[in-house]
Amino acid sequence: MREMLDIQKQLVPDLLDIMNKRYTILHHVMLSGLVGRRTLAGTLGMTERVLRGEADFLKAQGLLEVDALGMRITEAGRKLVESFQPLLQETFGLTELEERIRSHYGLKQVIVVPGDSDQSPHAKMELGRAGAGVLRKIAGKDPDVVIAVAGGSTMAHVANHLTSAVPLKGITFVPARGGLGESVELQANTVASTMAKKIGGQYRLLHVPDHLSEEAYQSLMLETGIVEIIQVIRSARIVVHGIGNAMVMARRRKVDQATIDSLMNDGALAEAFGYYFDRQGQVVHKMPTIGLRIEDIQQMETVIGVAGGKSKGEAIAAVLRFRHEDILVTDEAAALEIAEQMKQEV
Template identity: 25%
Template sequence: MSPARNQPNECAPERRTIRQDDAIVEASWCYFHEGMNQNEIAARLGVSRATVVNYLAEARRRDYVRVTLDTQIFLNHRLAERLRERFGLQQVLVVPSASDEPDRSYDRVARAAADWLPHLLEPGDRLGVAWGETISRVADAAPRQPIDDLTIVQLVGSRPAAMGFAAETCAAALAARFSANLSNLHVPLLLSDRDLTERLKEEPVVATQLDAVASCNKVIFACGTVDDDSHIRRTGLLTTEELARYRGEGATGVICARLIDANGAPIPTEIEERMIGVTLDQMRGKSLGLLVASGRERVPPSRAAILGGYATHFATCSDTAQTLLGD
């Protein structure tokens, strides 16, 4: 036996990988473009039906395939029309709720908002991105769709947050999906001293980043709750006792770590002068203020955000929409 035949074939694993990649693409094309069923694809590829199922699942996991529904369907939903008329919004998107699975409804709204967002953006836009679980879900679900000359701007300073909900993570994820420029805000959200906060804001690099925050023409955000399990409490910005006190003063929602009452008016907090990030005044008057919300607990804060003039567009589910309308 020759020495060459004794050597392991180092190219074999690579060839197997290439063949499998080709099979995944072929299965996806046959299923989604040619309308073949899984048995037909299995016969064409010479594999089992279970393998075809795995190929299609892998194609979705790799983002080779993205199945979307026409956004116009959800914009024309009767509940969307009623919300638009009731609250004077420009556009409302309502997806059907999975009433027995609130978290599934939450995922549906995040996915629908992610599919809708690129249609609301244009080259040259500066999109301000908030933080938290809702915005994180939208960013993770966003399509890979380059948008020319788009800048993604982090709206609030950094603060430790579980599971990738931090402001810089949300902004970076959306920038990657849209192949956009990224303007981070390289400062803590909350500092220990007011004078230090003011000095840091005056640093040239930070001042430039804050100018980017102020000049966003579009924003995407969620309005958080003020209950004991809220994002603002879990990130340590306010304690349970402090939140209870502000609820007593009328606090209903949270936008970018700042409290609002039931009509959307600001409720100043003790930490206000020590925070670095977008202000409530800067969140108003945008050509796009996309509010994303799902769940009955998000109804009071969402109503507050809409009444306060922070939202021009709203993505939600049918249960949340009906509760907002008082149905």
């Protein structure tokens, strides 16, 4: 199929541009669910006249529905986007980038979606969709697995895109740790319950703060109910988590200035599941948090990291050097930054 595309590009030089433009329209409509022409034109940087012409063409092909409320993708359009995506990734070099990162860090799988999550909400939505696809596939292999999930905006997108044609009633979702004190919809408890409802599974919640003093931590670990849910969390065989910049996450957790100074002195670059990593992937600090421990992560069957944006490239590379990720779902901007980090390791 790739050879045929190369021949067509020689005969019709602007073929790839047209294909990419129409794919982008379909893809954005699919992620949006329902979107108005003016809004979509602004998002894609097109004039309404150009978008109207393309939308009319896609509607005539049975790929879009257009009415007074806006545009929505048809089932035929959805299938076309999903089948065309691998070819598009190969054409724009994302497949080769995936393999370079996978091979360098010894991962089972790397998925790179187009765009930069720092700049484009749609890129972040696509990151969530790709993460949901990976999780759905892995979860479907074991009907009785416990899956631990972290919180954050990227994880919320993963949860929102998770679906299953057949209810997976035996799967239990649990939060990887307590809440950050941020927006309720971004907390691990909410992400876990949303994922469970999306696929017809079960969930358990952990109603404790994420950041605890040592005294509070020791006290809570004496509570029978807390100990029981912690045992369930630590029995998880799959974990899905985001990756953050160390200083950004420290401030989100409202840690004291002394701890921030210590993190900076230790060269903390990345944060994942409550642990802080330096550039070499070494753990330099851990929060006194109730939930998954580093030894639990090391025993997991599948560890899935979902994170994107150019600003997180260095942080993602640092966590990959920890050598306990199995699957990485990221975006093009972050992947290119990771590739730059790989060059410095040689």
